[in-house]
Amino acid sequence: MLETGVNKVIDEGRQGEATLVESTNSDKGKKLYIESYGCQMNFSDSEVVASILTKEGYSTTRNVDEADIVLINTCSIRDNAEQRVRNRLTDFKKRKEEQPEMVVGILGCMAERLKKSLLEEEKLVDLVAGPDAYRDLPNLIEDVGSGQKAVNVLLSRDETYADISPVRMDKGGVSAFVTIMRGCDNMCSFCVVPFTRGRERSRDPETIVQECKDLFDAGYREVTLLGQNVDSYRWNMTSKGEITEPGKPTVNFAQLMEKVALVSPDLRVRFSTSHPKDMTDDVLEVMAKYENICEYIHLPVQSGNTEVLGRMNRAYSREWYLDRISAINRIVPNCAISTDVITGFCGETEEEHQDTLSLMDEVKYDFAYMFKYSERPKTLAERRFEDDVPEDVKTRRLTEIIDKQMQHSLESHQKQVGEVQKILVEGPSKRNDAEWCGRNTRNSMVVFPKGNAEKGTYLNVKITSCTAATLLGEIVE
Numbered sequence: 001m002l003e004t005g006v007n008k009v010i011d012e013g014r015q016g017e018a019t020l021v022e023s024t025n026s027d028k029g030k031k032l033y034i035e036s037y038g039c040q041m042n043f044s045d046s047e048v049v050a051s052i053l054t055k056e057g058y059s060t061t062r063n064v065d066e067a068d069i070v071l072i073n074t075c076s077i078r079d080n081a082e083q084r085v086r087n088r089l090t091d092f093k094k095r096k097e098e099q100p101e102m103v104v105g106i107l108g109c110m111a112e113r114l115k116k117s118l119l120e121e122e123k124l125v126d127l128v129a130g131p132d133a134y135r136d137l138p139n140l141i142e143d144v145g146s147g148q149k150a151v152n153v154l155l156s157r158d159e160t161y162a163d164i165s166p167v168r169m170d171k172g173g174v175s176a177f178v179t180i181m182r183g184c185d186n187m188c189s190f191c192v193v194p195f196t197r198g199r200e201r202s203r204d205p206e207t208i209v210q211e212c213k214d215l216f217d218a219g220y221r222e223v224t225l226l227g228q229n230v231d232s233y234r235w236n237m238t239s240k241g242e243i244t245e246p247g248k249p250t251v252n253f254a255q256l257m258e259k260v261a262l263v264s265p266d267l268r269v270r271f272s273t274s275h276p277k278d279m280t281d282d283v284l285e286v287m288a289k290y291e292n293i294c295e296y297i298h299l300p301v302q303s304g305n306t307e308v309l310g311r312m313n314r315a316y317s318r319e320w321y322l323d324r325i326s327a328i329n330r331i332v333p334n335c336a337i338s339t340d341v342i343t344g345f346c347g348e349t350e351e352e353h354q355d356t357l358s359l360m361d362e363v364k365y366d367f368a369y370m371f372k373y374s375e376r377p378k379t380l381a382e383r384r385f386e387d388d389v390p391e392d393v394k395t396r397r398l399t400e401i402i403d404k405q406m407q408h409s410l411e412s413h414q415k416q417v418g419e420v421q422k423i424l425v426e427g428p429s430k431r432n433d434a435e436w437c438g439r440n441t442r443n444s445m446v447v448f449p450k451g452n453a454e455k456g457t458y459l460n461v462k463i464t465s466c467t468a469a470t471l472l473g474e475i476v477e
């Protein structure tokens with residue numbers, strides 16, 4: 001366990017982390033244990049849940065043995081993400097035989113997807129709450145106590161938890177996630193998120209900026225603005241497209257980011273995820289204008305072939321995507337670029353797979369998250385296409401893509417050896433307590449001997465060597 005109160009149980013990349021939440025407050029003497037799987041959005045939601053329940057008098061614990069209530073915040077993005085949660089729920093079911101009064105609840109995307117079946121048919125949990133139902137948790141917990149069915153999976157068109165100040169997982173931390181919007185209206189054919197998270201809605205920019213100011217005052221030095229498609233952030237419109245406050249100007253993502261960048265030049269700003277169909281030059285221009293907006297963009301491509309992109313319903317072609325890459329290189333020349341790739345999507349031929357490899361050669365990503373296609377129930381792809389690429393072919397293609405990316409990541413790091421870079425110190429390195437780790441603006445992890453430096457400060461570090469995953473360096477004056 002880390003001292004910060006965040007315990008990374010699993011690290012399967014961006015969409016597969018599991019973390020525990022801890023804070024202190026113990027009016028009722030009841031203890032809450034939360035475990036989170038999935039994306040940063042879930043991680044951020046668990047902080048909202050901790051906030052709602054600590055207000056009700058619960059205190060959070062990292063020790064499941066002393067918990068009165070256990071909440072598992074879950075992910076449905078791929079089948080293996082769900083399997084992992086099922087195994088965990090089975091563990092808790094066994095534990096309940098010894099602690100029958102312990103309440104076990106499921107939150108997040110699997111709760112939304114499977115609704116009451118985990119409670120009624122599989123009898124794995126006592127409580128089910130979807131991503132828009134967390135304000136109802138105190139009532140749901142009471143329902144469990146009085147023997148009623150505790151299920152709320154209603155999706156909302158306007159819930160953004162804007163007024164809830166999240167209980168931060170790492171007290172005394174350096175870097176925090178700030179949710180700026182919820183849901184997704186895109187309907188990529190492979191993706192379960194629109195079904196589990198509902199319609200897209202943006203959060204009031206004033207509450208976002210205030211949260212970032214509060215974080216800065218509490219010592220945080222980096223915020224990551226989160227949304228499934230940050231480029232479609234738009235305030236002053238309802239999800240139905242009506243003006244909610246006539247006369248008040250609309251705020252788009254570029255303008256929001258500028259407001260956050262102005263909180264302090266010492267607050268680093270990052271964001272995730274950009275969608276290639278919506279990423280406009282004005283976002284890049286704001287990035288170029290402010291030194292504290294990090295030179296890093298995550299721009300998921302999914303496939304390098306236009307026909308596959310069509311079947312995926314991504315609404316852009318290979319050429320459009322490459323044009324967006326040129327725009328990044330032109331407007332923010334030092335910008336690092338990462339991506340997501342899916343291999344073995346329905347009907348993917350060998351030539352189409354080769355197009356993904358050749359696109360990777362053209363772009364030379366600094367980093368990538370790479371996945372085998374996993375068919376998800378109810379999605380457009382499940383209804384329209386056959387999941388016809390054999391498992392061994394998916395695996396082989398994934399290996400080819402990973403090998404290529406490893407080479408590109410290594411080359412990107414090798415080019416940085418010899419540079420002096422500005423690093424924000426995040427904490428002790430995982431391997432060696434005498435070393436710090438922190439990120440450069442391009443989001444690469446840099447490890448260096450501690451010296452007299454302190455966590456949460458900026459330092460100049462000279463890069464002396466590297467691997468594909470990490471840069472190594474030493475502090476310079």
Ligand code: SAH
Nearest residue numbers: 190191228273300340341342371372373374
């Ligand atoms: N909203 C973000 C990411 C959402 S999910 C975006 O549009 O980029 C994160 C990543 O998981 C996706 O980019 C995709 O690469 C992967 N993913 C989503 N559904 C998947 C599926 N059914 N099988 C395999 N990978 C999937």
Ligand code: SF4
Nearest residue numbers: 184186187188191193
């Ligand atoms: Fe899923 Fe596409 Fe929305 Fe991303 S943009 S969450 S991949 S539907």
Ligand code: F3S
Nearest residue numbers: 038039075076077109
């Ligand atoms: Fe998973 Fe839901 Fe995030 S499906 S990736 S936890 S939005």
